[in-house]
Amino acid sequence: MEDIQAAEFAAWIGAPGESSPGVQDALQTATELLKKHIGESDIPAPVYKHAVLTVASDLYHRKDAPGGVLAPMSDMGATVRLARDPLTPVYATLAPFIGAGIA
Secondary structure (H helix, E strand, O other): OOOOOHHHHHHHHOOOOOOOOOHHHHHHHHHHHHHHHHOOOOOOHHHHHHHHHHHHHHHHHHHHOHHHEEOOOOOOOOOEEOOOOOOHHHHHHHHHHOOOOOO
């Protein structure tokens, strides 16, 4: 699994640059959480990349979501509640590539 570069992630979220506050932390945390979740499973590179960018984006935007509620600065935007588990947006995407757990 190839590591995502901070500059690529910053561009993904529209941050001014890879040194913007929170960019490195969100990317690093997302990568570690996904590696733990995926384990030894073989995930195709594009799927892994999308999962890392999605989870890191969710983590990055939590700073703007007090109480887990993200309210875009727009008259036409809707309020969005962020999931407490940062991997929630990618579970379904990764499921076909990760073996079923045994209870």
